Amino acid sequence: MNDRILVAPGDLLGDGVFETVHLRPSGPWLLDEHLARLSRSAAILDLPAPPLPPLTDLPESGAMRIIYTRNVLDVSVGPIPAQVLRERRDGVRVLSADQGISVRRRPPWSITAAKSLSYGENFSARRWAVRQGADDLVWLSTEGYVLEAPTASVVWLTGNELCTVPPAEAGILSGITAAHLLSLAPSVGLAPVERMITLDELASADAIWLASSLRGLAEVIELDGAPRPRSPWTSRLLALLGFFAIL
Template structure:
């Protein structure tokens, strides 16, 4: 027992927090500060409420770097704020796009258990990472989850966004029972400024495959264009650099 206790004493978080009973947010750091900070803090509070946790009081340090990933982790025992470089893989996906596979997630949009925390950004990310590993084992970079009814839901760490004609769309989070995507919502709010019509609607995999362009949207990647879906190559879109610029990201980061 002594050796076990000594190991636990070196863990940076309380052992009970390792069970994933908490929430988090990841923000993109820019020279102007954490991007969309108010929106992320509001979602953190909503996530905490879903887990019956009090609203967190977050005070960011005043010496944040001009770029990087800011992560806020909130559990029943700790509130931790850390900064790390943006992984090279994230920058590569923003620049080169991603190969995606679609798969049934086993989740129904019509039948969620009353204790579901799907709308919270919880620390329970083992399934999310497992989904990406499964995609990698099958020659892809990421996965697009489908409901048991055949509707597109989300990627393990991103929202699904697509363009058909002049309509820029994402999945409605309330109807689909998924996490509301901050980057996707902000992109749609800016869509009219570049002549696109924003919309939220449910979509099947066949309809998604027929879209002009598909992206995975998240805080660090911004937009990662889907360059192939289920093995079918897709033509790169001139809208990708334009929308990345609209969001304040660089498409040429290496």
Template sequence: MSDSILVIPGSGAVTPADRGLLYGEGVFESLHLRPSGPWLLDRHLDRLHRSAALLEMPLPPREDLAELARRAARAGPGGEAALRLIVTAGPASGPQAVYATVGPVPAAALRERRDGIRVITADLGVGPRPPWSLAAAKTLSYAENLAARRWAQRQGADDLLWLTPDGHALEAPTASLVWLTGDTLCTVAPGRTGILAGTTAAHLLDRAPELGLRAEERLITAAELTAADGVWFASSLRGLAEVRILDGTHRAGSPWTRRLLDLLGFEVR
């Protein structure tokens, strides 16, 4: 597939007065598009509705969104691709914009899936989330997330792991943290931290028993993470990217990386 992005309209249109454009008031989901269709569509629609509820923003009927995703999949290249569902808040008076896009999986995501990533940690600089926080919503206000990744790249890393002021791991700007300790595959508990719940991470933990692993949501400090048997960033398009360097310390490759990617159905190339 070329680098072009296909836009599949649903309803409404983005205008200069759209609050999604002006203020980032809108929600989206990125899905891995496979020959079989949009991967984990139901989980992504669930999260889209949770995000919209936090913004107190209505959504079109669930089946309409599902059909839009399926239409976008049919318009796609027929192989691996990136599918996004976007719903804006619309102008102060007027319809919301609902649309989908289909484009290639970024080359960086494919490379990180194959080769792993260099990660640095950084204090997020906030304590408990205020009641109006939208950290648990996947909104169109993604500039700070992308700025965090750019900052990490200027430090010679590929990505960043946010920490609480007391040193507990949270999430990456665009991925969930997953780690293996013994026979237990873990991710950070979103309900206890207020972070965005990861669809790929949740699906992976659901299927962990198929590989003889237990699954657990819990907290971990950055210091404890250095002793983990495997550390990964999980996201819809990368699948899993193994953390091979953490704060300058090299980590041996985990034999579980390929097994976990195979379990999720991701090709390594």
């Protein structure tokens, strides 16, 4: 009989949570916030509190992924994908799509506020966008509100207000990079705001970005086929997040 590697059902079926952390010369970026979200996600899935991952001998750049299931906590490190660097530099063309979910009527078993391993739909959505000639998409609720991108938060600028979607109200994953950026907004004269927004309102914003740990900010340069002018705030906000020193 051939040797077999036994894998627990939870590992196969996405019954776990994860975090992706940007490694910098100063150490893992926003590590405490990522570990706190890992614990919140674990609680949503009725997982025990995760142990502290080993954090020795880390490189000065790259992506650290922490995966936690009912059976194991695993930490791996790899390079920043070239696509991520390209999107940060060149921006992204984005489509909107109805996710078929209401912000007012989430099922009681919903895990949308957790960063779970069940990412099949997220990547399928991005592949669909690519087949339509775009790079990414933003999900809309059945009421027409902007929610999030499959692997990023939505951030926008209107006047002097730097905004993102309120995670609790929208029932989405809380974005660590977006929250950190908004906390820094007053230092550059912008007012941080969390509010719901429709697609038409988003389209009229002065600038739109997708925010995530590795990407930092990727400016939306086209929304549903309509080109958007590049914003001078993109470079300023990337610098505010400390990305220029590590490009």
